[in-house]
Amino acid sequence: MSAITPRRAAIGIALLLLVTLPTWVANPYYINVSSQILLFAVFALALNVLVGYGGLVSLGHAGLFAAAGYAGALMLQAGYGHFAADVAAIVLALIAAAVFGALALRSTGIGFLMITLALGQIVWGVAYRWASLTNGDNGVNVTTRPRPFGLSLAGADAFYYATLLIFLAAVASMAVFVRSPFGASLCGTRDQGRRMNALGYNVWMIRFVAFLFSGFWSGIAGLLFIYYTNFISPQVASLQTSAEVLLMVISGGTATLLGPIAGAAIVVIMKNVVSAYVERWNLVLGVIFVAIITFMPEGLVPGSVRLWRMGWRAFRDRGRAGVLRNVPEPPA
Amino acid sequence: MTALAIRALCKSFGGLRVSADVSLAVEPGERRLIIGPNGAGKTTLFNLITGELAPDSGSILLFDHDITRIPSRRRAHLGMARTYQIITLFPRDTIVRNVCLALLGLSPMRWNPLTAFDRQRPLFERAHAALAQVGLTHIADRQLSQTSYGEQRRVEIAMALAQNPKVLLLDEPFAGLSIDERRDVGRLLSAIPREVTVVMIEHDIDTALELADRITLLHFGEVIVEGTRAEVVADPRTKEIYLGA
Amino acid sequence: MSVWLTLAVNSIAYGGLLFLLSAGFSLIFGLMRIPNLMHGSFFMLGAYFGVTLLDKTGMNFWLAALISGAAMAVIGGVIERLLLRRLAGQELAQVLLTLGLSFIVADLCLMVWTGDPWQPATPAHLRGAVQVAGLFFPLYRLAIVGVAVAIAIALWLMIDWTRLGAMIRAGVDDAPIARVVGIKVSQLFTLVFALGAALAAFAGVVGAPYLSVYPGLDAEMLPLALIVVILGGTGSLLGALVGSFLIGFLYNFGQAMLPDLAYVILFLPMLLVLVLRPQGLFGRIVS
Numbered sequence: 047m048s049a050i051t052p053r054r055a056a057i058g059i060a061l062l063l064l065v066t067l068p069t070w071v072a073n074p075y076y077i078n079v080s081s082q083i084l085l086f087a088v089f090a091l092a093l094n095v096l097v098g099y100g101g102l103v104s105l106g107h108a109g110l111f112a113a114a115g116y117a118g119a120l121m122l123q124a125g126y127g128h129f130a131a132d133v134a135a136i137v138l139a140l141i142a143a144a145v146f147g148a149l150a151l152r153s154t155g156i157g158f159l160m161i162t163l164a165l166g167q168i169v170w171g172v173a174y175r176w177a178s179l180t181n182g183d184n185g186v187n188v189t190t191r192p193r194p195f196g197l198s199l200a201g202a203d204a205f206y207y208a209t210l211l212i213f214l215a216a217v218a219s220m221a222v223f224v225r226s227p228f229g230a231s232l233c234g235t236r237d238q239g240r241r242m243n244a245l246g247y248n249v250w251m252i253r254f255v256a257f258l259f260s261g262f263w264s265g266i267a268g269l270l271f272i273y274y275t276n277f278i279s280p281q282v283a284s285l286q287t288s289a290e291v292l293l294m295v296i297s298g299g300t301a302t303l304l305g306p307i308a309g310a311a312i313v314v315i316m317k318n319v320v321s322a323y324v325e326r327w328n329l330v331l332g333v334i335f336v337a338i339i340t341f342m343p344e345g346l347v348p349g350s351v352r353l354w355r356m357g358w359r360a361f362r363d364r365g366r367a368g369v370l371r372n373v374p375e376p377p378a
Numbered sequence: 379m380t381a382l383a384i385r386a387l388c389k390s391f392g393g394l395r396v397s398a399d400v401s402l403a404v405e406p407g408e409r410r411l412i413i414g415p416n417g418a419g420k421t422t423l424f425n426l427i428t429g430e431l432a433p434d435s436g437s438i439l440l441f442d443h444d445i446t447r448i449p450s451r452r453r454a455h456l457g458m459a460r461t462y463q464i465i466t467l468f469p470r471d472t473i474v475r476n477v478c479l480a481l482l483g484l485s486p487m488r489w490n491p492l493t494a495f496d497r498q499r500p501l502f503e504r505a506h507a508a509l510a511q512v513g514l515t516h517i518a519d520r521q522l523s524q525t526s527y528g529e530q531r532r533v534e535i536a537m538a539l540a541q542n543p544k545v546l547l548l549d550e551p552f553a554g555l556s557i558d559e560r561r562d563v564g565r566l567l568s569a570i571p572r573e574v575t576v577v578m579i580e581h582d583i584d585t586a587l588e589l590a591d592r593i594t595l596l597h598f599g600e601v602i603v604e605g606t607r608a609e610v611v612a613d614p615r616t617k618e619i620y621l622g623a
Numbered sequence: 624m625s626v627w628l629t630l631a632v633n634s635i636a637y638g639g640l641l642f643l644l645s646a647g648f649s650l651i652f653g654l655m656r657i658p659n660l661m662h663g664s665f666f667m668l669g670a671y672f673g674v675t676l677l678d679k680t681g682m683n684f685w686l687a688a689l690i691s692g693a694a695m696a697v698i699g700g701v702i703e704r705l706l707l708r709r710l711a712g713q714e715l716a717q718v719l720l721t722l723g724l725s726f727i728v729a730d731l732c733l734m735v736w737t738g739d740p741w742q743p744a745t746p747a748h749l750r751g752a753v754q755v756a757g758l759f760f761p762l763y764r765l766a767i768v769g770v771a772v773a774i775a776i777a778l779w780l781m782i783d784w785t786r787l788g789a790m791i792r793a794g795v796d797d798a799p800i801a802r803v804v805g806i807k808v809s810q811l812f813t814l815v816f817a818l819g820a821a822l823a824a825f826a827g828v829v830g831a832p833y834l835s836v837y838p839g840l841d842a843e844m845l846p847l848a849l850i851v852v853i854l855g856g857t858g859s860l861l862g863a864l865v866g867s868f869l870i871g872f873l874y875n876f877g878q879a880m881l882p883d884l885a886y887v888i889l890f891l892p893m894l895l896v897l898v899l900r901p902q903g904l905f906g907r908i909v910s
């Protein structure tokens with residue numbers, strides 16, 4: 047029987063809370079917000095595969111998200127069933143990820159960022175201008191949700207549980223991925239790309255496969271999105287959406303699995319709260335972006351911990367002699 | 379059959395010739411030292427040999443097998459390993475994990491997205507063995523960012539040795555080390571078995587001289603002098619390049 | 624026949640505007656190694672500012688454009704000095720910072736000037752058309768091209784013939800070495816960022832009678848600057864010039880002939896360049 051560590055206990059409690067959420071959160075509005083958090087958490091986790099573990103910052107992931115969403119919505123509109131629509135959506139997301147990857151991986155760093163930005167913009171451009179295909183700015187309505195095993199997902203509770211299941215599957219797959227030898231290879235390419243090549247790794251292929259993995263889950267998140275909002279418009283493919291999901295990743299911290307999840311919660315809650323009082327979400331988004339990058343680049347969660355520790359140390363050392371003040375802490 | 383042969387290797391960056399018609403032949407088991415003043419093109423030569431840089435012309439043969447067109451990552455699988463002049467390790471990982479990453483590069487397991495990397499016993503055992511060879515077993519689980527420069531140099535060597543290379547390329551293994559550390563690393567290097575062919579770049583000739591069977595002197599990308607230790611040391615051109623130039 | 628001619632004239636005028644926008648972007652990218660994601664914001668904010676000046680004071684059009692440019696130069700300089708410089712050496716963070724700032728500016732503009740598009744009147748002395756060889760050319764469009772060429776020449780003179788230009792070229796070539804030889808690269812950064820902002824703002828005002836000003840203008844212009852600079856080569860004024868006119872033609876003719884795919888057509892040459900010749904047509908820096 048494996049030991050009950052504090053970490054495992056925390057995970058267990060979190061799981062318990064998540065699974066029973068509809069019972070202790072009565073208002074369907076908040077249940078819906080929770081569903082929203084979970085689906086964006088999947089999206090953020092997908093982006094973090096590249097940003098956190100691959101060291102590749104993408105500003106075009108909304109393109110993958112929206113490609114899947116549009117594929118699903120348009121297939122449904124054309125009269126296809128949910129299964130066909132969902133499969134088409136994921137396939138399109140994977141194809142888009144392959145194209146994105148093949149083009150963007152010609153470069154790293156800022157070059158990668160610019161190419162993904164351009165590619166995301168192309169998807170937006172198609173969604174916005176190719177009105178005969180995508181209905182342009184008017185968007186596409188999604189009238190029905192899937193009925194897995196005949197169960198209806200129309201209610202907030204049911205949809206929440208479906209989203210929760212998919213979220214848990216995503217988290218599990220990410221955990222396995224990160225701890226695997228392939229995950230270690232990806233992290234290696236992030237830290238020392240050149241050396242990894244000399245060590246025998248195919249760096250380009252590792253990154254490309256990671257891109258596909260990221261694209262897959264971005265596509266799943268895109269499908270969840272259209273079933274949640276029952277609608278898709280070109281805004282979903284915009285630079286703003288890419289920036290929002292990137293904000294989720296960097297605000298929560300890129301080094302852990304919890305980071306993007308926390309980041310998604312932070313951004314979604316803030317977006318809903320701010321939108322209730324003020325129309326200026328863009329302004330708030332921008333301010334938070336600027337603040338985090340300037341003051342806490344490692345993310346809100348790790349950054350807050352760091353600032354807290356700094357404050358605690360300052361408080362603790364206030365009586366010590368000057369010489370001892372700069373003694374570093376022993377490794378944790 | 380030579381272990382490593384370079385024939386008429388040329389490389390220029392724009393107008394700057396960094397490798398000018400370099401030819402070399404290293405016998406199996408030999409200890410070859412490549413020396414030369416700064417800017418002689420020594421590290422560039424290594425980059426060409428490992429494939430990190432593509433030559434303009436010429437060829438490279440590993441055990442008589444032409445590898446000039448073979449990408450860098452496959453040369454590692456053919457038995458080539460190298461260390462770097464500037465430390466390029468993985469700072470967020472422990473020392474033993476650094477060595478494991480070097481081992482993983484040669485294993486088909488590196489594509490496995492399902493098993494847990496940290497539970498691969500055989501891999502970690504081999505890594506520990508390599509660390510024992512360089513005397514770092516006592517800090518195997520320490521974070522790399524918290525080790526000293528000398529220790530990191532030894533990790534570099536451990537990573538290269540762990541790959542069981544046929545040809546080992548060492549780029550200034552003594553750089554930045556104290557006298558005691560140089561002695562330790564020197565002992566380490568002389569203990570490498572003769573199955574491994576060693577080619578070493580070193581700037582500090584005194585330390586490296588004892589380890590060398592033959593020496594190649596480079597200057598401005600060209601081979602100026604080559605021969606046994608005694609021959610190169612006695613050659614008037616050596617003195618001229620190091621003292622006169 | 625006259626449709627093609629109109630398109631051609633529009634293309635050249637648009638190209639002129641794009642050059643004014645992209646020249647600054649190219650300099651910033653070449654020197655500071657970052658794509659300034661708030662460049663579109665400078666364009667839009669400058670346009671709003673200039674048009675407000677015109678509306679409230681009725682001053683000379685070109686004066687308003689210059690003042691707007693100067694104001695944006697100050698704002699740009701302050702942003703560089705206070706925010707970007709804090710992140711010196713972390714290009715990725717700087718890029719994301721400019722992205723965040725672009726959202727702030729976009730929303731502030733929406734708050735101040737609301738969502739209605741605003742099109743100032745063409746300057747009085749440039750209204751109407753001029754007749755050349757039996758064909759009519761809108762005077763203002765020609766003026767835009769004239770201004771763009773004038774500024775291109777001024778920039779070229781500055782870059783190639785002044786000490787400041789030499790320092791900028793040195794910084795674009797190799798910033799760390801430039802520092803070593805005594806060039807105050809940090810100050811150059813502030814200057815070039817301010818200059819870029821000024822050019823963008825000036826372009827915004829000059830373009831306002833033609834494009835009008837509206838929310839979302841920033842998001843439309845930024846990708847165009849990106850495409851022009853990647854196509855023409857970063858840090859190259861000639862590249863920005865050639866690229867601007869190329870894109871001007873591609874955009875206008877594309878809109879007319881393939882409206883559904885007009886936006887996509889713009890990006891394809893950029894992607895081709897990125898894949899086949901990353902340094903662009905005239906650039907020397909590979910990103």
